Amino acid sequence: MIWNQNKECMSRDEMSALQGKRLHKVVEYVYHNVPFYRKKLQERDLIPDDIQTIEDITKLPYTTKKDLRDNYPTGLQAAPMSQIIRVHASSGTTGNPTIVGYTRKDIAIWTECMSRSLTAFGIGRNDIMSVAYGYGLFTGGLGAHNGVENVGAAVVPASTGNTEKHAKLLRDLGITGIACTPSYALYLAETMEKMGITKDQIKLRVGAFGAEPWTENMRKEIQDRLGLKGYNIYGLSEVMGPSVSYECQCQNGSHICEDHFFPEIINPVTLEPLPRGQKGELVFTTLTKEGMPVLRYRTRDITSLMEGECNCGRTAVRMTAIEGRSDDMLIIRGINVFPSQVEAVVLAIPEIAPRYMLIIDRVNNLDTLTVQVEVRPDYFTSDFDTPGAVENLRKKVEFKLRSVLSIGAKVELKAPGSIERSQGKSVRVLDKRVLK
Numbered sequence: 001m002i003w004n005q006n007k008e009c010m011s012r013d014e015m016s017a018l019q020g021k022r023l024h025k026v027v028e029y030v031y032h033n034v035p036f037y038r039k040k041l042q043e044r045d046l047i048p049d050d051i052q053t054i055e056d057i058t059k060l061p062y063t064t065k066k067d068l069r070d071n072y073p074t075g076l077q078a079a080p081m082s083q084i085i086r087v088h089a090s091s092g093t094t095g096n097p098t099i100v101g102y103t104r105k106d107i108a109i110w111t112e113c114m115s116r117s118l119t120a121f122g123i124g125r126n127d128i129m130s131v132a133y134g135y136g137l138f139t140g141g142l143g144a145h146n147g148v149e150n151v152g153a154a155v156v157p158a159s160t161g162n163t164e165k166h167a168k169l170l171r172d173l174g175i176t177g178i179a180c181t182p183s184y185a186l187y188l189a190e191t192m193e194k195m196g197i198t199k200d201q202i203k204l205r206v207g208a209f210g211a212e213p214w215t216e217n218m219r220k221e222i223q224d225r226l227g228l229k230g231y232n233i234y235g236l237s238e239v240m241g242p243s244v245s246y247e248c249q250c251q252n253g254s255h256i257c258e259d260h261f262f263p264e265i266i267n268p269v270t271l272e273p274l275p276r277g278q279k280g281e282l283v284f285t286t287l288t289k290e291g292m293p294v295l296r297y298r299t300r301d302i303t304s305l306m307e308g309e310c311n312c313g314r315t316a317v318r319m320t321a322i323e324g325r326s327d328d329m330l331i332i333r334g335i336n337v338f339p340s341q342v343e344a345v346v347l348a349i350p351e352i353a354p355r356y357m358l359i360i361d362r363v364n365n366l367d368t369l370t371v372q373v374e375v376r377p378d379y380f381t382s383d384f385d386t387p388g389a390v391e392n393l394r395k396k397v398e399f400k401l402r403s404v405l406s407i408g409a410k411v412e413l414k415a416p417g418s419i420e421r422s423q424g425k426s427v428r429v430l431d432k433r434v435l436k
């Protein structure tokens with residue numbers, strides 16, 4: 001089934017013409033509403049009328065996460081606050097999150113894209129779908145939620161946590177679809193097994209998995225343990241949220257909603273655009289967004305694009321599974337974490353030296369994060385004799401980390417000089433997870 005035959009199956013020529021028209025409009029819109037973009041265009045001697053076709057996109061400057069950080073909180077927002085009806089936030093590279101505001105039209109378009117994904121996965125009005133992406137600030141929960149309601153299925157807003165209760169509901173309600181991270185799906189399978197719930201007792205048929213990288217082996221394992229078919233769903237907050245692209249029944253790449261999000265692939269070092277088919281960094285321009293449109297936003301995700309009609313009948317360009325990142329962002333329990341965020345916390349605590357190490361592991365399918373930090377020599381000798389001092393400091397670091405990272409980390413205090421110094425580029429991350 002196809003949700004929007006007209007847009008998902010458009011001929012290439014029609015799609016390019018539509019994209020060109022929309023690109024001109026969005027450039028005109030940001031030129032008049034976002035000083036940051038006006039300045040960037042003026043620096044290149046560009047006015048909106050210079051952008052007429054989609055090929056003209058290469059004249060435009062790139063936008064990066066740093067630009068969002070430098071314009072925190074809402075400097076890149078184009079619509080006035082009176083037109084914003086929702087705000088989400090995702091991890092910034094340091095202390096401040098990235099704030100994204102959506103207008104009513106943005107939410108309607110997002111819901112439309114999410115409906116395309118769910119329809120491609122085979123979810124419709126006869127389904128009951130639990131959404132086990134986080135609902136707090138993260139785009140996963142509410143983004144998926146709106147789509148499930150829109151296609152007429154019944155949504156169960158399970159969110160994350162409460163896994164035993166969720167497993168019981170899966171069985172008792174006969175839930176047929178689930179949206180969550182692939183690692184949470186495995187954790188859920190394990191919890192069910194511990195509770196003695198077998199896959200014959202549940203009716204799960206479809207899984208909408210994304211927000212973190214996963215492999216074909218993980219897909220097989222989840223499908224086998226939960227008795228469903230797992231589909232990939234991709235997205236990012238700066239561009240929209242879940243449903244920037246989605247797999248169809250053919251599962252040969254994820255179709256991009258390219259009437260709304262124009263994709264390019266670039267060489268992350270030289271920033272040269274690469275021809276379709278070549279692997280590189282994915283860049284998106286939002287063609288219809290009002291709240292916070294982005295021009296040529298560098299996602300840092302490494303993938304390649306495939307053109308040509310798919311056996312499902314959709315013509316929309318497909319992207320291959322994300323192979324990695326061109327920066328140091330980690331995804332831990334579905335949450336984006338930058339080592340620089342930890343650094344910002346560490347630098348702000350006087351008792352701690354600016355030395356740290358992140359150790360990430362996957363225990364029983366759940367990601368764990370341990371942060372080792374070094375105590376400053378002066379504090380180590382003088383205050384450490386006071387009863388409770390060590391524990392208080394450890395708790396303080398844990399508390400600050402949780403508020404900045406949005407996930408819990410176990411903190412280990414280390415004696416001065418005990419975190420290994422590296423000879424060359426410092427190694428601050430030890431990722432022990434192996435994606436099988």
Ligand code: DLL
Pocket residue numbers: 090091133139140209210211212213214232233234235236237238241242243299301322331336
């Ligand atoms: O993760 C949006 C989302 C929610 C997508 C639910 C899918 C399902 P952010 O928190 O901004 O947004 O993180 C975006 O997560 O740049 C990728 O690195 C990674 N990512 C998202 N989906 C996938 C996927 C949401 N299917 C960042 N495969 C992106 C691999 C993914 N990585």
